[in-house]
Amino acid sequence: MQISKHVHSLWLDFEIKLKDGTSVPRFVTSYIIESNKKIFLIDTALKHSSKTILEYIDSIGRNPEEIQGVINTHSHFDHIGGNLFFQEKYNPMFYAHHLEVPYIQDIELQHQERPVGEMIHNVGGPISIDKTIGEGDSLFLGDLEIQIFHTPGHSIGSISLFIPEDRVFICGDVLPEEGTLPIYENVNSTLSSLRKIERMDCIETLLSSLSRKVSKGEDVLKHIKSGENYLKKIQSLIDKLKNDNKNLIEITEITTMIFKELNLPKSGIIPIVLKSIQAHQN
Numbered sequence: 001m002q003i004s005k006h007v008h009s010l011w012l013d014f015e016i017k018l019k020d021g022t023s024v025p026r027f028v029t030s031y032i033i034e035s036n037k038k039i040f041l042i043d044t045a046l047k048h049s050s051k052t053i054l055e056y057i058d059s060i061g062r063n064p065e066e067i068q069g070v071i072n073t074h075s076h077f078d079h080i081g082g083n084l085f086f087q088e089k090y091n092p093m094f095y096a097h098h099l100e101v102p103y104i105q106d107i108e109l110q111h112q113e114r115p116v117g118e119m120i121h122n123v124g125g126p127i128s129i130d131k132t133i134g135e136g137d138s139l140f141l142g143d144l145e146i147q148i149f150h151t152p153g154h155s156i157g158s159i160s161l162f163i164p165e166d167r168v169f170i171c172g173d174v175l176p177e178e179g180t181l182p183i184y185e186n187v188n189s190t191l192s193s194l195r196k197i198e199r200m201d202c203i204e205t206l207l208s209s210l211s212r213k214v215s216k217g218e219d220v221l222k223h224i225k226s227g228e229n230y231l232k233k234i235q236s237l238i239d240k241l242k243n244d245n246k247n248l249i250e251i252t253e254i255t256t257m258i259f260k261e262l263n264l265p266k267s268g269i270i271p272i273v274l275k276s277i278q279a280h281q282n
């Protein structure tokens, strides 16, 4: 879907397959940023998403040979699955924050440290990042500037992108979406990142990779606030549970109770989610 003059969003559905054979439905967002002659691909989704991405590029009259660079907003498997395909086929420059590089270049390490079911099998393979990017950097597609912001919380090296000419801000997975699985490493960092985005008064359109919502104008602030409130709601539920149960309760038990309160599917209680609930207690 075309969002603005230079930015397109692609919402790609998939399932997280768990060891017990069950699965959790999810979707991931990739973006195309285009200028006259070149393209940036933002996140490569899953291994099998490459075909859909190529079809989309074709549908807007562009050619994948024009891909100048691939930016990974962070290293989670559902954002890097097609990296190897695009590197082998089109050899663009690959960019990511230096704190995410170890997990992009060594997917086994990521699978050991933060397993998400069988998601590693949705990644074509590791690639080498050509250039690290972070707060204050700008990348250029011809004259079109793409500003980089470090917005940690969901993961330590998560980045967001701002395209000043279109006033479009892409916040990756940093904005927790009400009704979706809580996935973040650090609650305070997430809140700080959201406040940092709020302080930018130049955003006309906000794109969150965890939502199909395209927020514009006054809805931008509302959207960010809803993410903050979701985090705060989970925090207060946890505080209440701990207060009501003076005996120490297990993280799985806490998470099960939280999921019940939030009407989230039990199948979503996976290790990366338990870590998020744990992050509220650190």
Ligand SMILES: [Zn+2]
Residues within 6 Å of the ligand: 074, 076, 154, 173
């Ligand atoms: Zn993520």
